[in-house]
Amino acid sequence: MTQSATTILRIGTRGSPLALVQARTVRARLAVALGVPEDEIGLTIIRTTGDAIQDRPLAEVGGKGLFTKEIEEALLDGRVDLAVHSAKDMPTFSQAGLMLAACLEREDPRDVFISHKARSFAELPKGATLGTASLRRQAIAKRLRPDLRAVSLRGNVETRLRKLADGEVDATILALAGLKRLGLVQHATAIMSEHEFLPAVAQGAIGLEARASDERTREILARINHADTFTAIACERAFLAELDGSCKTPIAGHATLSGDMIHFRGLLAHPDGNPSCEHQTRGPRADAIEIGTEAGRHIKREGPPGLFG
Numbered sequence: 001m002t003q004s005a006t007t008i009l010r011i012g013t014r015g016s017p018l019a020l021v022q023a024r025t026v027r028a029r030l031a032v033a034l035g036v037p038e039d040e041i042g043l044t045i046i047r048t049t050g051d052a053i054q055d056r057p058l059a060e061v062g063g064k065g066l067f068t069k070e071i072e073e074a075l076l077d078g079r080v081d082l083a084v085h086s087a088k089d090m091p092t093f094s095q096a097g098l099m100l101a102a103c104l105e106r107e108d109p110r111d112v113f114i115s116h117k118a119r120s121f122a123e124l125p126k127g128a129t130l131g132t133a134s135l136r137r138q139a140i141a142k143r144l145r146p147d148l149r150a151v152s153l154r155g156n157v158e159t160r161l162r163k164l165a166d167g168e169v170d171a172t173i174l175a176l177a178g179l180k181r182l183g184l185v186q187h188a189t190a191i192m193s194e195h196e197f198l199p200a201v202a203q204g205a206i207g208l209e210a211r212a213s214d215e216r217t218r219e220i221l222a223r224i225n226h227a228d229t230f231t232a233i234a235c236e237r238a239f240l241a242e243l244d245g246s247c248k249t250p251i252a253g254h255a256t257l258s259g260d261m262i263h264f265r266g267l268l269a270h271p272d273g274n275p276s277c278e279h280q281t282r283g284p285r286a287d288a289i290e291i292g293t294e295a296g297r298h299i300k301r302e303g304p305p306g307l308f309g
Helices: 017-034 061-069 069-076 135-144 157-165 176-182 216-224 227-242 285-302
Strands: 008-012 040-046 082-086 098-103 111-117 129-131 149-151 171-175 208-210 251-258 261-269 276-284
Touching: 008 017, 008 069, 017 040, 017 082, 017 135, 017 157, 017 176, 017 216, 040 111, 061 069, 069 082, 069 098, 098 216, 111 157, 111 176, 129 157, 135 149, 135 251, 135 261, 157 171, 157 176, 157 227, 171 176, 208 216, 227 251, 227 261, 227 285, 251 285, 261 285, 276 285
Parallel strands: 008 040, 008 082, 129 149, 129 171
Antiparallel strands: 082 208, 098 208, 111 171, 251 261, 261 276
């Protein structure tokens, strides 16, 4: 898609509406940074296993790598020069030879509650059905409302909204960032507070992945990198890595920066919401990775019995 004889950089992306919006945003930023027309930067749509398998929960079929594996293979074999991902979908550990090279400025990381039957999450009727593809959202929801029935709700944003409108579920929870990028914020019933619904690691951020050996592409991506976002994501991903997190584990983590300091809050929970363990910490932004790692270690030390299987 959109490759030409004058293509100077090739972007790999999924083909969902949200993925394409994100990839085109990256292309526009790169075109400005390089001083070239956008059509000189190609987009290659790559269908992933996660796109193909829509009838089973992510945790049953491989977790986060389902949305990145084929794109990373194209990056490794040279078919594309960089990959654009929703950073929260990136595997905990990069494939050998690849690296997270840059992030665009983070969009609002909060979740939104969407329902035609209640004005807020708290007002959902007892025993209502909550549709979500996220174990994190399921765990936090059950932690707050043990009476709710959580069921798997897969598909892109538009598909989930349609299933909700068709009455398959009573409510769903989606990322505010995705709704904003798609121009669908009007569907949000209420925005969830970060205190109540701690975001997923890297939620709201667009991650740009490159070959570690490709200095040219890495230098170009550095021109559009948002340093504060990159630092926050590094802290959050270090927390995830320490807990060896995946789509099979309900983990939440969010870092915020204030001057030279970084504040981090992390959560690990059982899929049913309880038991769970939270930890908050802060320190110099220069120690972002250490702070995330130590938060993970704290939860492993202090977490209640039954939390780690």
